[in-house]
Amino acid sequence: MTTATRHPVELRYATTSDVESTADASRVLLALEGSRGTVGVRGRVKDSALFRDTLTAAFGILSSDLRYRGKDRTAYLAYLMKQGKRATAQIWEAQKAFLDNALDGEEKQDALLDPVLTVDPDSVSLEVFSRDESAYARLSFDNGLFDGREAAHGSTFLDVPADLPARMDRLRTYLPVSLDAHVALPAKAAREPRNVEVPHAWLRGFLQVQSAATLPSSTCELAPIDLYNLLFALRTRKAKKAPRALRFELVPGAAPRLVLEPWELVLECHGGKYTGTSPAVVRTFGRQRLMALARLLPHAKSVRLQLMGPGLPVFWVIDMGSATLTLGLTGWTESGWSSAAAFDVLMPRAVPEGLAQSLRDRLRAEGPLSFETLVAGANGATKEQARAALQLECLRGRVLFDLSKGQYRPRDLMATPVDESVIRFGSEREARAHRLLGDGSAGAGEVKLTKVHDVVGEGTRIHGEVVDREAVRSFFPSFLLDLEGRVKEATCGCPHFRRSGMREGPCEHQFALRLAYSRRRTEEEALRRTPEGRKLIRAETRSYVRRDAESGQEMVYRVSLDGQIVAVEWGLRTGEARHQRLWFDSDAEARSAYFTRLETLSADGYIDAASSLV
Structure with a gap:
């Protein structure tokens, strides 16, 4: 990674964060970065257990990294050598040299931004972003948590040494606990400035996930016991095959349901009823990240979910009285190029000057x-x-x-505002993909979807043609979008793909095809809600499902429009289905009957199964 893809930041801490404990009291000393002027907060904590558990949970999210890491087989090769097997010293040394070379820049890549502490007149908050760029958390403490609160308002970075979470965990709640967060703390040795080069990809993820909170969403309420049941089910089960989604079934006037795939385990919720206007299904992935909330269960009073839609972040708001934790999870644990199409819509387009x-x-x-x-x-x-x-x-x-x-x-994240044009794209190939789509750049290309094939049980196979005018030729990328929204079996005829396949990430033509497919689906869904868009539909099939609250069984309706014919298939998912075919005198009459049937199913509490697709 070159310097052009990093944002340099100099951090000046006068001391190190620490926890001081005596036989009579404990004091949490938090060192703040000093280049922003006077920022800080001081006071005695009223609820020590809440303060300790929430801070420990936030630090756990900060250090979390659920990305897959291959096993180091060096020790095994050494064992084979001792046994006289075919593992020579040359093989062992070659692997060690490869690992040393591969991990040469690991320390720099992991040197990410420290948490951001913001002191407001009504609260003090802490923002963290996980190492794997998939979880954002904001922990907020109201003024009511502190006695004798003294504060200097502003935003700055917070020093978190590696041993601070463990020291916080050892706080005793039966002793008085005080917080002292300042730029310069007394009786501590000064530290040398620390230079951090933040990868633009990490900074882009941090800002985009937080910006996603401003998008329209579906909101539902859960009781703390619902969160406990979900975490218990995840802890006692391990899925060995896909899909591994957490599915939310939302029906107006009914309590939300959580469904764990692939077991189809239904968890009935006990919070408030869903107040949305139409039924919806939202599938989310990377559910193991929710285990970070286990520490907060004893303090939770209510849980609110903000569901942005398939592939977009999900926000969990845990209300604990004088403390609130907002956890934002990206669509996938590995925030790779599959989710680039979803985050593409987050960037604002035209903003009036000033x-x-x-x-x-x-x-x-x-x-x-x-x-x-x-x-x-x-x-x-x-x-x-x-x-x-x-x-x-x-x-x-x-x-x-x-x-x-x-x-x-x-809230100022940096001393100077971040240039959004620098973090507009996650990589140079993604920037070239937007050029191919014609997003306001010279030499734009043309991207066509030539075939979209739904493969039952596997996903959607997408083929396309990309006219690259800069390369003066056309390419024909394709890939399979599986049931979890991940891209598999990708192909392309460009030099990048022929040289390295998918080992160095997707080529710009695969990027462009993925973005084009996502945009077309969004446009089609928006168009079919209008009378003009419905007139263009001549053939379509929709599936609607409704789960019985007592038996837990699903009734499935499959409605198809094909010219002048409307076909209906219905029955229990596990039983035999009944069939009906209706012929009409014209396409318009068949289309009207088709959409009337869909609207009747929605009014009866049936959920459009297509809305759960990524």
């Missing part, structure tokens, strides 16, 4: 404000323009959306 600056200045002057309040004073700007401007400020790291309270807050 609107972002005026909204940020108002937040600095008046403090946290809701979106409606900001729009009301936005000098005639529309809601869409104001939302795009605020999202742009989130991507620059200058504004934070507090999902737990539904408010925007001023």
Whole structure:
């Protein structure tokens, strides 16, 4: 990775964070970065157990890394050598040399940004982002948690030594605990400045996941016992085959259901009823990351979910009274190129000149404000323009959306704003893919979807043609999008793929095809909701399901439109199905009957199974 793909940051800490304990009291000393001026907070903690458990959980998310790592077979080769097997010293030395070379830049790649501490007039918050770039968490403490609170408002970085989580874990709740977070702490030796080169990919993930919180979403409430049941089921089972999704079934007027795949284990929830206007199914992946919430179960009072949609982040808001943890999980544990198509929609398009600056200045002057309040004073700007401007400020790291309270807050991630054009794309190949799609760049190409084939039990096979005018030729990429939204069996005829296959990531033509497919699906779903779009549909098949609350069995309806024919197939998923075929005098009559049947099923609480697809 070259320097052009990194953001240099100099961190100046006067001392190291520590936990001081005596026989009578404990004090948590948090060292803050000193280049931002005077920032800090001090006070005695009222609920020591809540303070300890929430901070430990946040530090656990910070250090989490669930990416697959291959096994080091060096010790096994040494064992074979002792046994006289065919494992020569040359093989052993060659593998060691390869590992040393492969891990040469590992220390630099892992030198990520420290957590961000923000002191506001009404709260103090801590933001962390996991090493595998798949989990974002914001821990907020209200002023009511502290006695004698003294604060200097602002944002800066927090020093977290490797042994700090273990020392926090040893805090005794029967002793008084105080917090002292300052730029310069007394009686400590000064430290040398530390230079950190933050990868743009990590910074992009941090800002985009946080920016995703501003998107429209489906909201549902869970009881703490529902979270316990989910974590217990995940801890006592291990899926050996795909799909491994956590499926949310949302029916208006009914409590949400959680379904664990591939066992189809149904967990009935005991929180509030779903208040949405239409039934929905949302599938999420990377569910093992939820085990980080186990430490918070004794303190949880309620759990709220913000479901952005297939492939987009899911936010879990854990309300613990005077503390709130917001956990944002990306669509996949490995935030690779499969999710690039989903994050592509997060970037704002057209923002009026000066609107972002005026909204940020108002937040600095008046403090946290809701979106409606900001729009009301936005000098005639529309809601869409104001939302795009605020999202742009989130991507620059200058504004934070507090999902737990539904408010925007001023927060400077860096001393200078992040250039969104630098982190616009995850890699150079992704930037070239957008050029091929014609996203406002010269020499644009053309991307065509030549065949989309749904393979039952496997996923969707996608073929395309990419006209690369810069290379003066066409390429024909293809791949299989499996049931978990991952890309498999990818092919392309370009030199990059012929040289290294998928070992160095996808080529720009595969990127462009994946983005084109995602955009077309989004456009088709939006178009079919309009009368004009429905007139273009001549053949289509939809499946609707409804689960019986008592027996847990699923009733499945499969409705098909084919010209002047409407075919209906229904029955229990595990039983025999009944069939019906209806002929009409014209395509318009058949189309009207088809959509009337779909609307009737939705009104009866049936869920469109297609909405659960990635």
